[in-house]
Each structure stands twice: as C-alpha cells, then as structure tokens.
Amino acid sequence: MTVACVGVALINLMLVHLVKSNLLNSIWNTSGMTPYAAPKKPxxxxxxxxxxxxxxxxxxFSGAPKGSGVERGHLYPQDLHHVKNGNAMGGVSCSVVCPTDVFHGDNRNAMxxxxxxxxxxxxxxxxxxxxHDCGSIEVDGRRTVEREVNISAFDVEKSITNRQPCSYNxxxxRNFKILGVFAVYPFEISVQSKLFRPEDAPDYLPTNESVIGxxxxxxxxxxxxxxxxxxxxFHQGRLIGVPRHSDIYHS
Structure with a gap:
C-alpha cells in the first residue's frame, strides 16, 4: 500500500470516529459551517x-399524473396493481380529494x-x-421533486384550502401504505383502442394505430x-364506505 493510500485510509478512519463521537457537528458549528439537515415534516x-x-x-389515481404508466404498458387496472404490489414505494403522485369535489368535465378536482x-x-x-401541480418528476421509476423543502402543518392545510376551484392539488x-380503493362517478379510466380509419381514407394515414382514450x-x-x-x-357530498373518516386515518 502506498503512502498516499495509507494517508487516505487514516483520514477516513478519523472522520468515522468524529461522526460517531458527535464531534463533527461541533467542528462545523465552531467553523461557521452548517451540517446537512433533513427537511422537517409534520x-x-x-x-x-x-x-x-x-x-x-x-x-x-390511475393514469396520474397525466397518463403516467402508459409508457410502461400500464393502464387501469395494471397501473394500480403495479403500485399495490409494492413496485412504487420510491414515490408516487397523489391528489387530496374531498366529498364535495368534482370528478368529471373540465372543472374536475382530480386527474x-x-x-x-x-x-x-x-x-x-x-x-x-x-x-396545485408541484412539478414532480420521475427519476429511475420513482416520483419525486427536484429539491425537498421543509413542510409544516400549515403547508399541508393550505394544499387543501388554497386549491383552485377548477383544478387539483x-x-x-414515498414508503406509504395502502388503505383501500377510491372509486367515484363517472368511473372514468384510460383505455387503449384502435384508431378508426374510414375505408376511403388516403393511403398516407396510419392504419391499425392504437390510441389512449x-x-x-x-x-x-x-x-x-x-x-x-x-x-x-363520495356521494352527495358525503364519504361512503366507512362509518367515520377516523376509521380510515387513525390519530
């Protein structure tokens, strides 16, 4: 082993010792440096x-965000089974929905x-x-954001109360648990179908092409x-399928 390698090994051992003895934070604090702190969460x-x-x-939701899963061959119900089977614990996109929300037309509150x-x-x-849309991205099959920040209880509340009337939050x-299935009228799902091509269509138009509808x-x-x-x-402004909301989310 060269002298340089021995020196690097000794430095690594010293750093491990400093971390274990909690001295590294003291060095950071006295030198004006700030150690990394994980974002605070409620x-x-x-x-x-x-x-x-x-x-x-x-x-x-199936197909959320905006058709996610189609590129992997996942449409309903395969996309939800993919998540249910523990294949997306790294992160998924969700909407928080309430009994008075709209789930059809242009003014819907979920995807x-x-x-x-x-x-x-x-x-x-x-x-x-x-x-609103938080700009989440998919990295190596997991849904995340470019930079995690502190989240307060007020931020959580605001994500529900400050949502625009005709939009979604x-x-x-990540590392979540599954409590059940949500299904609401008009029970729309993404499906794959063949593109209709009239018999008298020009030859340059595609044939037998699948589309998502x-x-x-x-x-x-x-x-x-x-x-x-x-x-x-949800039905007529009420949660159905359980006597009390607290039976779903226990405090």
Whole structure:
C-alpha cells in the first residue's frame, strides 16, 4: 500500500470516529459551517387531523399524473396493481380529494376517478405538498421533486384550502401504505383502442394505430379487481364506505 493510500485510509478512519463521537457537528458549528439537515415534516397525527377536518383522502389515481404508466404498458387496472404490489414505494403522485369535489368535465378536482387510498408510514413519507401541480418528476421509476423543502402543518392545510376551484392539488408520497380503493362517478379510466380509419381514407394515414382514450368501469368491477381492499367513494357530498373518516386515518 502506498503512502498516499495509507494517508487516505487514516483520514477516513478519523472522520468515522468524529461522526460517531458527535464531534463533527461541533467542528462545523465552531467553523461557521452548517451540517446537512433533513427537511422537517409534520407528524403523521398532524396530517391525519387535517385530513379528518376536511373528510379528505390521499389518492393515487390511475393514469396520474397525466397518463403516467402508459409508457410502461400500464393502464387501469395494471397501473394500480403495479403500485399495490409494492413496485412504487420510491414515490408516487397523489391528489387530496374531498366529498364535495368534482370528478368529471373540465372543472374536475382530480386527474382520475379510480385510485388507491394511501397513508403515510412516517413523517418522511411526505415528500412534497402543493395546492396545485408541484412539478414532480420521475427519476429511475420513482416520483419525486427536484429539491425537498421543509413542510409544516400549515403547508399541508393550505394544499387543501388554497386549491383552485377548477383544478387539483398534488402530494408526493414515498414508503406509504395502502388503505383501500377510491372509486367515484363517472368511473372514468384510460383505455387503449384502435384508431378508426374510414375505408376511403388516403393511403398516407396510419392504419391499425392504437390510441389512449377514455372508457368507463363501475363499482362492481372495481370491487372484483381489488377483492382484498375496502372501496371508498363520495356521494352527495358525503364519504361512503366507512362509518367515520377516523376509521380510515387513525390519530
């Protein structure tokens, strides 16, 4: 081993010793340097209390965000089964929805009608919250943001109350748990179909090309697809499928 290698090894051993003895932070503090601190997040109970005040659910919708999963060959219900089977614990995009929200037409408050109801397993499960699109990105198959920042209970509340009437909010969750399935009228899903080509169409138009469009399912079919999960919904401004909201999110 060369002298240079021995020197590097000794430095590494010293750093390990400093970290273990908690002396490294002291050196940083006295030198004016600031050690890395993980972003602060609200407690799970704080998030549950806010959700309960609004009878809100955290839902990862099929096809969200904006058709995600299509490029991997995942449409409903495969995209939700992909998440349910633990293949997306690195991060998914969600919307927090309330019983009076709209789920059809141009004024909808979510990017879908069918999804998985999620919950945090710890404070750090919460990656980002925003009353609008938070600009999440996909990196190596996981949904995340460019830079995590501190999140307060007030930020969580604001992501629900400050959402625009005809838009959706976005939360990003990782290391989450699945509590059930959410399904609401008009039960729209993304489907793949063949592009219609009239017989007298010009030769230069594509043939047998698949396109992604909107289809519909129903509550019974959703229950058959996820027989081991409870199904929740909204109807006439009320949460249905459970006696109390606190039965879903326990504080």
């Amino acid at each position: 407690t799970v109970d704080e998030v549950h209390n806010i959700l309960q005040r609004h009878s809100a659910l955290i839902v990862h 879908g009608c069918i999804g998985l109801v999620l919950d945090l397993t710890e404070s750090n499960s919460l990656v980002a919250v925003s009353p 976005e939360w990003v969750l 909107l289809g519909q399912t129903n509550l019974t079919s959703v229950q058959r697809q996820f027989p081991d999960l409870p199904v929740y919904s």
